[in-house]
Amino acid sequence: MMQAVVLEEYGNVEVLGIKEIPLPSPGPTEVRVKVAATALNRADLLQRRGLYPGPEAEFEIPGIEFSGIIESSGADANRYPDGTKVMGIVSGGGYAEYLVADERQIMPIPSNIPLVDAAAIPEVWITAFDALIDKGNLQTSQKCLIHAGGSGVGTASIQIAKELEVDVAVTASAAKLETCRQLGADLMIDYHNEDFVTAVQGWTSSTGVDVVLDVVGGNYLEKNIACTSVQGRIVQVGAMAGVKTEINLGALLQKRLTLIGTVLRSRSIEEKISLAESFDSQITPKFEDGSFKPVIDTRYAFQEIAEAHTYMESNRNIGKILIELSPS
Numbered sequence: 001m002m003q004a005v006v007l008e009e010y011g012n013v014e015v016l017g018i019k020e021i022p023l024p025s026p027g028p029t030e031v032r033v034k035v036a037a038t039a040l041n042r043a044d045l046l047q048r049r050g051l052y053p054g055p056e057a058e059f060e061i062p063g064i065e066f067s068g069i070i071e072s073s074g075a076d077a078n079r080y081p082d083g084t085k086v087m088g089i090v091s092g093g094g095y096a097e098y099l100v101a102d103e104r105q106i107m108p109i110p111s112n113i114p115l116v117d118a119a120a121i122p123e124v125w126i127t128a129f130d131a132l133i134d135k136g137n138l139q140t141s142q143k144c145l146i147h148a149g150g151s152g153v154g155t156a157s158i159q160i161a162k163e164l165e166v167d168v169a170v171t172a173s174a175a176k177l178e179t180c181r182q183l184g185a186d187l188m189i190d191y192h193n194e195d196f197v198t199a200v201q202g203w204t205s206s207t208g209v210d211v212v213l214d215v216v217g218g219n220y221l222e223k224n225i226a227c228t229s230v231q232g233r234i235v236q237v238g239a240m241a242g243v244k245t246e247i248n249l250g251a252l253l254q255k256r257l258t259l260i261g262t263v264l265r266s267r268s269i270e271e272k273i274s275l276a277e278s279f280d281s282q283i284t285p286k287f288e289d290g291s292f293k294p295v296i297d298t299r300y301a302f303q304e305i306a307e308a309h310t311y312m313e314s315n316r317n318i319g320k321i322l323i324e325l326s327p328s
Contacts, residue, residue, distance in 0.1 A: 004096035005305055007060040010050030013306035021059055024093070024100045026074040031103050033068040033086060037119035038094035040312050040321040041065070041152070042215075042238065043265065047092075048309065052265075054092030063094020064265065067109060067118035068326070077103040085109040087118040088276065089126060091265055095305065097325055104273040107280045110287035113294070120294035120320035121287070124152035126279050127264060128160050131213050131235040134278070135260045142210035143167040145200055145227055147220065149185060150176025150318045153237065155295040157213055158183040160283070163291060169203060171196050179295070179318050200227040208232060208255075218242035221259075225251050233258045295319030 006019045026032045044062045046052035054060055067087040070080055080086065080103060088106035093099040109118040131153075132138045144161050148154045149170025161168045162184035169187035170180045177188040189199045200209060208229035214220055218241030224234050225247060234257060252259070264272070286292040297317040300308040302325045312321055 002097040003302070004059065004061050004093075005063070007048065007062065010048065013048070013309045015048060016306045016309065018303065018305070021096075023098055026072060026077065026100045027102075028074040028076040029102055029104070030074045030100045031070045031077050031080065031086075031106070032072045032098055032100050033066065033106075034071045034098055035066050035068040035094070035096060035325045037068075037116040037325060038063045038066050038323045039119045039123065039152075040308055040323065041123050042240065042312075044095075045309060045313060057092065061093045061096050063090070063092065063096070063099075065089050065119060065121075065123040066094045066099060067115055067121075068099075069115070071098070073103070079103045080106075080108070085115055085118075087122050089122045089264060089272065095302075095323070102269060102273065105269070105276050107276060107284060110284055112290065113287055116299075116322060116324055117294055117296060119322055120152070120296050123264070124320065125156045125160075125283060125292075125294070126275060127153050127237055128156040128213070129279050129283055130262060130264070130275060131237050132157055132160055132211065133282075134275070135262050136211040136213065136233045136235045138164060138166060138211045140165050141167075143169070143204060143208075143229075144211040144213065145169045145171075145196070145209045145224070146185075147171045147212070147214045147216050148240075149180040149188075151215065152295070152320045153213075153215055155179065155183060155319045156292075158185050159292050163286065169196075169200055169209065173315075175316075176318050183295075197223050197226045204229070211235065213237065215239075216241045217245070219245050221245050222247050225255070225257060228255060228257055231256050231258075233260060236261045237263070297321055299324055 086106040149172040170185045171191040212224045212234045215238030217239030297319045299322045
């Protein structure tokens with residue numbers, strides 16, 4: 001048996017009850033991982049409210065990323081020996097002492113990253129890599145605009161963009177801008193007190209940025225179009241401010257812009273495996289040599305999962321919120 005957060009109803013943080021359920025059994029190409037830590041994501045908050053349901057399963061367990069140690073393997077899983085420290089993304093199940101994942105979708109933890117801290121890497125760093133590199137085709141010496149620069153995705157995106165020698169503008173609340181600057185951001189915009197369109201236009205001499213990474217949605221899309229250069233790309237990876245908006249199609253057409261929507265959870269297992277392998281070959285070495293580092297805001301014990309959700313909903317965190325289950 002194991003402990004897990006099982007959603008039996010949707011609602012406020014009170015629904016995050018920890019229950020005893022049977023251990024999951026790995027399929028032929030899967031491994032069972034003893035989870036050291038998971039990390040919170042906006043998707044978890046939506047799932048708790050019933051707005052972003054997880055995959056069909058006997059128990060609905062939130063949590064889409066993890067770090068841990070392989071405990072056992074399926075009959076055809078032979079990529080990693082038992083005892084290997086790994087991290088990865090799952091469609092659900094991260095809020096549990098054990099989970100199963102396809103061995104091709106997990107990644108060894110970089111040698112210089114502590115086991116628990118590695119849970120801060122998979123979701124936001126793969127999202128940033130997918131958005132900027134794979135979908136956004138960001139190139140050296142270009143310019144980009146990253147919204148929510150102090151978030152997990154934002155702090156990862158700044159580091160990836162600066163490694164490419166890209167000029168980076170970010171939007172964030174005033175309390176988070178110093179962290180963005182320390183990570184290398186070139187233009188810091190306090191979205192509470194500044195108009196980011198005016199700031200970006202002044203910064204780029206009205207030419208605009210090549211890539212916009214947006215987790216906000218809503219009326220930001222119209223403003224993103226105004227910020228983007230001719231033949232620029234807007235990559236939409238979230239919609240915290242809403243999924244409906246109006247845009248000026250004339251500006252979209254005149255600039256010959258590309259608007260790209262992307263999420264990870266709904267992709268096929270084959271797509272997720274391909275993305276994990278690309279990430280592991282291109283990004284993981286940068287953790288090994290110290291170029292990249294996960295930004296961790298706070299750590300909670302597993303029994304404090306409700307408090308962790310409440311804290312994330314306050315929008316005060318800079319970087320990731322970790323949930324520790326089995327630190328050793």
